Amino acid sequence: MMPEPRPSARELLAFYLEAGVDCALMDEPVNRLVDAPESVRAAPPQPILSPPVLAQPAATPRAAPVAPPAAALPPDAAIVSAREAARAAPSLQALRELLAAFDGCALKMTATQLVFADGNPQARIMLVGEAPGREEDIEGLPFVGRSGKLLDRMLAAIGLDRSTVYIANVIPWRPPGNRTPTPQETQTCLPFIQRQIELVDPDILVTLGNPSTQTLLSTREGIMKTRGRWIDYDTGSRSIRALPTFHPAYLLRSPSYKRMAWQDLRAIATALGALPPRST
Numbered sequence: 583m584m585p586e587p588r589p590s591a592r593e594l595l596a597f598y599l600e601a602g603v604d605c606a607l608m609d610e611p612v613n614r615l616v617d618a619p620e621s622v623r624a625a626p627p628q629p630i631l632s633p634p635v636l637a638q639p640a641a642t643p644r645a646a647p648v649a650p651p652a653a654a655l656p657p658d659a660a661i662v663s664a665r666e667a668a669r670a671a672p673s674l675q676a677l678r679e680l681l682a683a684f685d686g687c688a689l690k691m692t693a694t695q696l697v698f699a700d701g702n703p704q705a706r707i708m709l710v711g712e713a714p715g716r717e718e719d720i721e722g723l724p725f726v727g728r729s730g731k732l733l734d735r736m737l738a739a740i741g742l743d744r745s746t747v748y749i750a751n752v753i754p755w756r757p758p759g760n761r762t763p764t765p766q767e768t769q770t771c772l773p774f775i776q777r778q779i780e781l782v783d784p785d786i787l788v789t790l791g792n793p794s795t796q797t798l799l800s801t802r803e804g805i806m807k808t809r810g811r812w813i814d815y816d817t818g819s820r821s822i823r824a825l826p827t828f829h830p831a832y833l834l835r836s837p838s839y840k841r842m843a844w845q846d847l848r849a850i851a852t853a854l855g856a857l858p859p860r861s862t
């Protein structure tokens with residue numbers, strides 16, 4: 583049989599992009615097969631149930647230095663440390679700085695920058711999405727890509743814009759290749775967004791899409807059931823009303839649900855209209 587022709591560099595890059603690999607972690611590639619220390623390559627196969635044999639480090643390292651594990655803390659410690667850090671933040675600015683200095687979530691290592699929030703911290707309405715995408719990662723602001731443009735149009739339809747709303751995400755760093763954040767990453771970031779909501783202290787919280795709704799409102803029900811239903815949300819200081827609705831990225835893929843999203847927007851407008859003006 584004829585061997586398959588080797589893929590070109592362009593084909594390989596296209597394959598990586600399609601698989602969601604769209605950023606480099608290091609300047610130089612590391613071939614871990616070629617560069618494995620002698621002791622690892624020569625190790626005989628181990629019986630399946632025997633305790634793992636740890637390879638000794640080679641006397642002189644042959645591989646390029648590998649970055650240390652991104653999240654320096656073990657998983658539980660990362661969540662505890664996130665809770666303590668978030669609780670200690672007396673203001674949004676302090677919270678942003680604490681988050682920027684927080685090393686307990688590995689996503690920070692692959693993201694370009696922290697995507698903290700956009701909009702007016704005095705707003706009576708706060709919207710929370712899942713995690714930044716590519717454009718947000720580049721600009722450092724939430725919802726600036728395609729779905730953000732749709733969100734702006736949805737808000738404009740009820741007379742709102744970024745000067746009258748506050749927008750953030752559950753996860754403040756872009757997951758590589760826009761993959762779904764892991765439960766560990768979500769739990770580690772959760773105390774920060776909870777504190778952010780408490781500090782903004784909106785009257786209305788809008789959760790955009792399933793992940794944000796399930797995480798913030800502690801429900802396992804899907805967005806088809808939860809959307810359009812007001813749910814009480816305890817900020818830690820008081821109880822406010824939260825409304826789940828579809829994520830704009832979902833509406834871009836499934837425009838027929840825009841009709842239901844419009845109902846949710848009208849419910850938000852009505853609720854805002856029924857609220858007394860915000861005292862400062």
Ligand code: URA
Pocket residue numbers: 711712713714715718723724725726727729730751831
């Ligand atoms: N999707 C989100 O959930 N958040 C963003 O900021 C952008 C896209």
